[in-house]
Amino acid sequence: MSIDAMSAAIGQQGILHDISFTVDRGDWLGIVGGSGAGKSTLLKAILGARRPARPQAGSMIFDGVLRPFAKGWSGRPKGIAYVPQSPTHGLDPLRRIKWQWTQLFRCKCCVADYKPIFTALGLPDPEMHFPHEWSLGMQQRLLLAMALVEEPKLLILDEPTSALDTVIAAQVLTEVERIARDKSIAVLMVTHDLALAARFSNQITIMEQGRIVESGPTDTVLNRPQHPYARDLVAHRAWQRAETANA
Numbered sequence: 001m002s003i004d005a006m007s008a009a010i011g012q013q014g015i016l017h018d019i020s021f022t023v024d025r026g027d028w029l030g031i032v033g034g035s036g037a038g039k040s041t042l043l044k045a046i047l048g049a050r051r052p053a054r055p056q057a058g059s060m061i062f063d064g065v066l067r068p069f070a071k072g073w074s075g076r077p078k079g080i081a082y083v084p085q086s087p088t089h090g091l092d093p094l095r096r097i098k099w100q101w102t103q104l105f106r107c108k109c110c111v112a113d114y115k116p117i118f119t120a121l122g123l124p125d126p127e128m129h130f131p132h133e134w135s136l137g138m139q140q141r142l143l144l145a146m147a148l149v150e151e152p153k154l155l156i157l158d159e160p161t162s163a164l165d166t167v168i169a170a171q172v173l174t175e176v177e178r179i180a181r182d183k184s185i186a187v188l189m190v191t192h193d194l195a196l197a198a199r200f201s202n203q204i205t206i207m208e209q210g211r212i213v214e215s216g217p218t219d220t221v222l223n224r225p226q227h228p229y230a231r232d233l234v235a236h237r238a239w240q241r242a243e244t245a246n247a
């Protein structure tokens, strides 16, 4: 997928400015930025949303199809799976978990067995449970399982660890990494956490106030950041701890 010169606004107020990047199959792109940088707005635009921000300029090419943002599109393009920042936005609270799993599949004959992926992501048997009987972390992992079983070409994760504690987050993302590699799924992960991006992404893009200020292979961004905001983020030592823990 590639995005070229995209911008978006709420009313007269510009929210995203001249956003361009590419994610190829096999890539894991981490988009890093503080709260309010425009990360969620960017993901919503890719998924076809026109609110709260309206995409105005630029285009997206996904799976060989060119889509001008100004014309818009309805609904998530086929081949893109998305896990929202808050799991409560992705599940129907009134339906049992097993029912929600079955609904992913058009015909009853090809319902994928949930057991392998549930085990891989550390989820228990959903038997008779409703979403509220599971913790937010479990619900987020459930959404991840539902996204992965579609075997998308591109998996989009918005703050994938916001509902998970640190150890579980690392285990879950390591599992996602393995599945993404097996099925050659590209991953676009949005996070405020440079350490997390450094650990899983081979490409990093840093956003500040709706603009991309730094972008490149993870090693280059971490070792030779150019923009002052990127230098500040990198100088903050949290990412180095994560690298050491990984070594």
Ligand SMILES: Nc1ncnc2c1ncn2[C@@H]1O[C@H](COP(=O)(O)OP(=O)(O)O)[C@@H](O)[C@H]1O
Binding pocket: 010, 015, 033, 034, 035, 036, 037, 038, 039, 040, 041, 042, 052
């Ligand atoms: N519903 C909304 N109404 C008005 N402004 C919004 C709304 N949602 C987001 N914004 C504004 O858009 C900008 C980007 O927000 P967002 O994409 O949620 O940032 P991030 O996900 O990086 O924290 C922020 O300045 C925020 O105030």
Ligand SMILES: [Mg+2]
Binding pocket: 039, 040, 041, 085
């Ligand atoms: Mg957000």
